[in-house]
Amino acid sequence: MNWRGELNKFLASTYKNWIISKRNVFTLFELFFWPIMGLLTIGLLTRFLNIGSNTVSFLLVGSIALTILQTSQMDVAYVLLFDMWSKSIKNTFIAPIKSYHLVFGALIFGVIRGTFVFGILVVVSNRLFGFDFLAGGITPVLIFLVGVYAMAAVIGITVCISILTFGQKADVAAWSLSGVVLLVSGIYYPVEVLPLALQALSRAIPLTYFLEYYRSVYIPGPHNIFLGALLAILYLVGGLMMFAWSIERARRTGIMLRLSE
């Protein structure tokens, strides 16, 4: 098969997610309402607490990162969730595709949506709270976004693995995994405030490093972006291997059929 055919196997999931999203009125909530509400809540809280500009930037970076992460990870998870909800998983998995076609195809749409949300939040945070997301130049922003999208892919893959392993009810993982990340990766507070055991866990999450890296633009401090990048690559590769394995397992155990019933 030539490269265009191979590319289309990726784009098939992008296309499906795009059509489903554009026909769903709640997409507007995902793109505008919830992100802006989240940012306003945090922004107004910083005003009420009358905290310094460093802390404001700390919290706004965290809020924006969380919003993009949630938006993009859902798109990766949707690649299987849409099939599961419409009971059409059989039709997808009888086609000659690999796990990475599904994940990266869905991630393309996740990145597009995430970047759109990011753009809105950058404008809103700048106009309402005077926070300049581009203060450190474009490179830190790009590195930060790559880290967030890699983390979104890892969470989305984990949701897909859960569905194929535990069946339909595992879709609750789609909504709760980013909550765990919120708790331990230093979204709204430095990881140093966590109990020691959770600090160790936070050091195993790539997003922690990407947040520290980006915040160091505003609040100079140590960061280890290379370790974050290494962890992100490791998790992505490991996640894809686990996803491929869970597809094969679902074929062995018959979960593949039950998900279509």
Add this chain to the structure above:
Amino acid sequence: MSEISVKAIGIYKGYKSIFGKKTEVLKDISLEVKSDEIFGILGPNGSGKTTLISIFSTLIYPEKGSLRILDLDPRTKKDAIRRQINICTAKPNFPWSLTVRENLKHYAMLYGMYGSGLKKSVDKQIGAFELEEYRDIKFEDLSTGLKQRLSLAKAMLNSPRLLFLDEPTTGLDPEIAIKTRQLIRRVHRENDVSVILSTHYMPEAEMLCDRIAFLRHGQMVAQDTPQNLKNQLHLGERMILRYIGQVNIDEMEHIPGVMKVKAEPGKVEIVIDRMEENVDRIIKLFAGATIQNIEIKEPDLEDVFLELAR
């Protein structure tokens, strides 16, 4: 000479519950399907038809047994097999909010089609299954019959050499079911595609299938052409006579070839083997009566099924 599309020897599949209890779904299934035939898998609900089709289509894997699909080993050549097969499932389901055209485009992309080839293939299937009028209708708004046609269209997108149809007319109105059967026959004839079809509707199998395998409780109980199955099981023909007067029913049971006699006032139903050799002797027994009507029925697959299910 026709090639072999599916060769299965000793296929076994069981499922384990979370408490470790094992349910055997398929036991020691062996069969061969030729490339130029429509092969039927028949059996009651829960007999393992869908599981067997799912194994042949590489959706799930068998626990034991040897399997070759299109002369390829599904353990090592999954993608090569998947490129050449497709499936139309019992209850057709596709992403709800995608239209007919969008659904076909999505699945064509999953098969690695692109550019004008993709467009041509989608348009061809829309035309072949008379979906032009509905191309921009969302899946969730289609009738059951149209959903089934979309499912068949999707199954033909990659011009498969081997097509699996899992209870393709279940839940359809009789009129739509007849149309669907005509479509299946046409697809088989015009596209030179080998078809494996599961059904629990016997007339459908009789109408479409060159050969048939009967499953019961996960085991194969018979496999042959519909005619041979009827012959092998010595089901005999059914003769129903309506009459006025007196007839010696007891004597009828002793005529050679008579397998069963069921009598009620004015009517007798006789199951008889080699009717042409024995019909005279039966008629002679009605000498003292007036025959009003004679009805002769050949055994159908329903009879085969009932016999095998005993």
